Amino acid sequence: MFLRLTSALVALSIAAPAFAQEVNLYSYRQPELLKPLTDAFTEKTGIKVNTAFLDKGMVERLKAEGRRSPADLIFTVDISRLGAAVEAGVTQAVTSDVLTANVPPAYHDPEGHWWGLTTRARIVYASKDRVDPAEVTTYEDLAAPKWKGRICTRSGTHPYTVALVAAMLHHHGEEETKTWLQGVKDNLARKPQGNDRAQVKAIWAGECDISLGNTYYMGKMLSDPEQTEWANSVNVLFPEFENGGTHVNISGVAMTAAAPNRDNALKMMEFLTTPEAQEVYAEANYEYPIAPGSEAADLVKSWGSFEADDTNLMTLAGLREDALRLVEEVDFDG
16 A cells, blocks of 8 residues: 555554554655565565655654654665664664675664665766766866866755765865865856756756766666656766775665564565565666675666775764765855
8 A cells, every 4th residue: 555645644544553464664765666575575474565655754754753653664765864864763773683694784774773775876977978988087086177167966965965075074084075075166067956867968968078976867867768868978987985985875774763563574674685675676776786696787787887985874974964064164056
């Protein structure tokens, strides 16, 4: 059963009894992306899955509901959102040999409050006509003078950008990161605006030569007839940190603090982290599964290989406030 969350629906779900064989999800990801997984889990276990899709305000909703919340699990993307849920006290720690075996240490909270399912790399989209792929090597290099007037990007305050700046902070410290941010700003072809796909469109239109973006947007553009031409105008390139790998972010699952169906919720978390389930989820979202022995879809693999930065993402979550402060200090969006 797929519900768009409204106050009335939440009120009904709170009033309803908790059945032994069900599990309730709050998700920032669209229900149609989860349906192959929820259907497979129900078929395997007999446990019914109820999904409520939220556009925003998940943490606020869970805090308002408190111990009366019907939600057992939350699905979300981006380490800052997962970190915010942990800091708000709306999750609980979960330990499981299955989860530990399936999710590498860099991709789960050290205390067990959230567990990763898939990753996406923060890469460079580069014009096939105007950029030699060998020119793009590191994130640090994006501040080099050769890119003056050639970079497009989304807002510096967007969680995807903040996560990358947090990673730069982790690797290089505050002074160097601030200098780098100013250098990237000086290289912008236009004021930060739009989403990742809008940057690729700008490259196609000749407004800039390179942009930052998440890998999965290439899959989304290729599946949209109106955007295929944009996608085909760029190469997907994997820069690295000078003393690390390619920056990745996460989609993950966490058990709520209330979790009225805790045992069923744990079963679903364990199921979702299996290689088979991760591959289904990753293919639907054009992302990378992380369980040992799992493989990305052929389309995703066709974009190239990379060595992911191994910094624990919870470390980056702890740096997001400092990262946002630096973005604002250089007036990145100004």
